[in-house]
Amino acid sequence: MSTVSPILENSRNVVAAATPVLIEFQGVYKIYDLGEVQVHALRGIDLSIAKGEFVAIMGASGSGKSTFMNLLGCLDRPTRGSCFLEGTDVSQLDKTELARIRNRKLGFVFQGFNLLSRTTALENVELPALYAHMKPEERMARAHEVLALVGLANREHHFPSQLSGGQQQRVAIARALMNHPAILLADEPTGNLDSRTSVEIMDIFQRLNAEQGITLVLVTHESDIARFARRIITFRDGRIRRDEQVTGRAIAAEVLPNLPTVDEDQD
Amino acid sequence: MDFASILRIAGRALKRNKMRSALTMLGIIIGVAAVIAMVAVGQGANEQVQEQLASLGTNMLFIIAGSHQAGAVNFGWWAVRTLTHQDEQAILHLVPTVKAAAVQVQSRKQVIYGNNNWATNIIGTEPAFFSIRNWDFSSGGPFTQQEVELSDNVCVLGNTVVENLFPYANPLGKTIQVGNLPFKIVGTLAPKGESANMGHDQDDLIVIPYTTMQKKITGQDWVQLIIAQAVSRQASTAAQQQITDLLHVRHRILPGQMNDFAVRNLADIENTAAATGHIMTLLLASIASVSLLVGGIGIMNIMLVSVTERTREIGIRMAVGATEKDVQTQFLMEAVVLSAIGGFTGIILGVGGSRLIATLAHWKVDVSTVSILVAVIFSIAIGVFFGYYPAQKAARLDPIEALRYE
Known part of the structure; x- marks a missing residue:
């Protein structure tokens, strides 16, 4: 671990002292070969994230944060280096094994929600369980459970088109939670939402992190959203520029009462 | 994923574009119906020919008074007047494979x-x-x-x-x-x-x-x-030879000399007619199969469109853990469901159509179980064959690209 920067070393010591390391990137490079030019999306990433952390990834577009998320989400493999997830080097796995890891270990939340249209909330939530060969009764029970967890118990049979943006994102979170993932990956989850709904989503994330111990990695370019996390990692030009603990962390449950509701806006 | 879920998802995807699914099926429906009806008509005609041949007589042989050639002039049948009632009596009593005869x-x-x-x-x-x-x-x-x-x-x-x-x-x-x-x-x-x-x-x-x-x-x-x-159908070839041999002796025909008679075997004619009928049935079926092939290409076409349209859905499914095999199975199943429903509808239509032809044209038709069975297997095989490439294309999608697809 000679390449680890002093800052990273410091942060690891703070969090990883008590809890085991969940994610570890060692000298990760990602180079896209576009024929005439080679795009160096990641230029040597060394990073570790412990179980139970809530990390915000920041950076301008082109900084490499999307590439980093793709690798973390097991949607892609690095050109060089190793990505360990719970001790397994996922850079060595084949596509089927990666799909299995996405299914069992990871949950995705996207900016555009990415729900299946003309499919009810309940069926959208069940989707990961179908690919995990969960028994139908168990699947139904778990789907009810996670929808209740995000406060949508009474919206199970609604289609995405009948739900508001915030509700759709909560269905997406419920879907991500379906198979008891170790990590929740959220790619600009509040990008399409108004500020109050954004905070509501952050409230759900903070509760999942605190109450269920789910590790959260959140990509955002809004710094006030990043402040809901415990740790902020900033990317620039394919490298980690800053890695720091959040001081004066925002707590969504405290912020929410001070925000105007939609109804008040209309008044 | 379990079979029931795959089937349910496939059914739902097809219901989403009812008109398109129905039109795609129509290709298979027409193909299967055409194959069944054409085979039925062909076999019906075949049976009619066999029946008509059987009406000529059972296991029958003809001994025809021979032709005669004088120089370059051929006088045709019955030119040689050597066939007699005594010949008939000899055939009846001396040839063991002949049980009845008449002049x-x-x-x-x-x-x-x-x-x-x-x-x-x-x-x-x-x-x-x-x-x-x-x-x-x-x-x-x-x-x-x-x-x-x-x-x-x-x-x-x-x-x-x-x-x-x-x-x-x-x-x-x-x-x-x-x-x-x-x-x-x-x-x-x-x-x-x-x-x-x-x-x-x-x-x-x-x-x-x-x-x-x-x-x-x-x-x-x-x-x-x-x-x-x-005495039997099998014996008729032997009888033909024995009669020829007997008449050689009776008419004192030396080796190399021309026969003054000819022996025809009805079984040979029946076999020729059956072979002709079989070729005709095959011809009809192969023409009809072309429309089945076109129907299959229709399936492939629609499935390719569907894969492109649903790129994002494929991306989502992959992100939540669908393997390449899961995606491939899903799209393959859709193609097979399309072709199987089309196939079954085609069978109903084909059988109905055959009956209609029988009633309207007064033709004999014979819908065989074999042709129905072949149609079922064939239409499902078409679904697999023409669904494979689009399904493969879907499975090979890059999840990152697919999720970004608008």
């Missing part, structure tokens, strides 16, 4: 009853003729062996002759004039209809004892034809 002396005469007259074929023969040729009687019966020996003026009328001479009266026991001679009617034949070759009317004949024919009408001592019945 045939043929002529054409005007027959008259009252104000009606009709030109018809006169056949002089023996009582065995009726059983060998599978003739049934609509009234009366055959003349007897005794009547043959006495050269009596008795006759049996074919249905066409009955219709022309006796439009209203019952012919049995009446006397008609054949040429200048009176003949007493002892029986009438049940109709057989047109023969398999060129629609020749088999019922246009009267049958009299061959002795009467030879002595009183044609004045000949030879016969044009001997018909013989083999």
Whole structure:
């Protein structure tokens, strides 16, 4: 671990002292070969994230944060280096094994929600369980459970088109939670939402992190959203520029009462 | 994913574009229906030909008086007048594979009853003729062996002759004039209809004892034809050889000399007809299969469109853990469901269509279980075959690209 920067070393010591390391990137490079030019999306990433952390990834577009998320989400493999997830080097796995890891270990939340249209909330939530060969009764029970967890118990049979943006994102979170993932990956989850709904989503994330111990990695370019996390990692030009603990962390449950509701806006 | 879920998802995806799914299925429906109907028509025609051939006689052999060549002139059949009743007796008694035989002396005469007259074929023969040729009687019966020996003026009328001479009266026991001679009617034949070759009317004949024919009408001592019945279908080829050998000896034909007779085997003709019918059925089926192929290409086309349209859905499924195999199975299943539903509908339509053809065109059709079974397997195979490439394309999508797809 000679390449680890002093800052990273410091942060690891703070969090990883008590809890085991969940994610570890060692000298990760990602180079896209576009024929005439080679795009160096990641230029040597060394990073570790412990179980139970809530990390915000920041950076301008082109900084490499999307590439980093793709690798973390097991949607892609690095050109060089190793990505360990719970001790397994996922850079060595084949596509089927990666799909299995996405299914069992990871949950995705996207900016555009990415729900299946003309499919009810309940069926959208069940989707990961179908690919995990969960028994139908168990699947139904778990789907009810996670929808209740995000406060949508009474919206199970609604289609995405009948739900508001915030509700759709909560269905997406419920879907991500379906198979008891170790990590929740959220790619600009509040990008399409108004500020109050954004905070509501952050409230759900903070509760999942605190109450269920789910590790959260959140990509955002809004710094006030990043402040809901415990740790902020900033990317620039394919490298980690800053890695720091959040001081004066925002707590969504405290912020929410001070925000105007939609109804008040209309008044 | 379990089979029921895959099937449910496929069903839902197809329901989403009802019109498109229905039109895609139509290709398969028409293809399968066409194959079934065409095979049914082909086999029906085949059976009809076989039935008509069977009506000529059972396991029958013809011994035809031979042709004769003088210099460059070929005189055709019956030019050599060496075939006799004695030959027939020899065949009947000396060839073990022959169980019945009869001579045939043929002529054409005007027959008259009252104000009606009709030109018809006169056949002089023996009582065995009726059983060998599978003739049934609509009234009366055959003349007897005794009547043959006495050269009596008795006759049996074919249905066409009955219709022309006796439009209203019952012919049995009446006397008609054949040429200048009176003949007493002892029986009438049940109709057989047109023969398999060129629609020749088999019922246009009267049958009299061959002795009467030879002595009183044609004045000949030879016969044009001997018909013989083999003991079984298998034995008819052996019988053909044995008869040939026997007649070689009887007619003193040396090796290398031309035969003064010819032996024809009806089983050979039946086999040829069956082979022709089989080729025709195959031809019809293969033409119909082309439309099935086109239907399959339709499936492939729609599935490719569907994969492109649903790129994002594929991305989502992959992100939540669908493997390449899961995605491939899903799209393959959609193609198979399309083709299978199309196939089953096509079967119903094909069977219905065959019945309709049978009723409207009065053709004989035969819907075989085999053709239905083949249609089912074939339509599912088409789904797999033409669904494979689009499914493969879907499975090979890069999840990152697919999720970004607008």
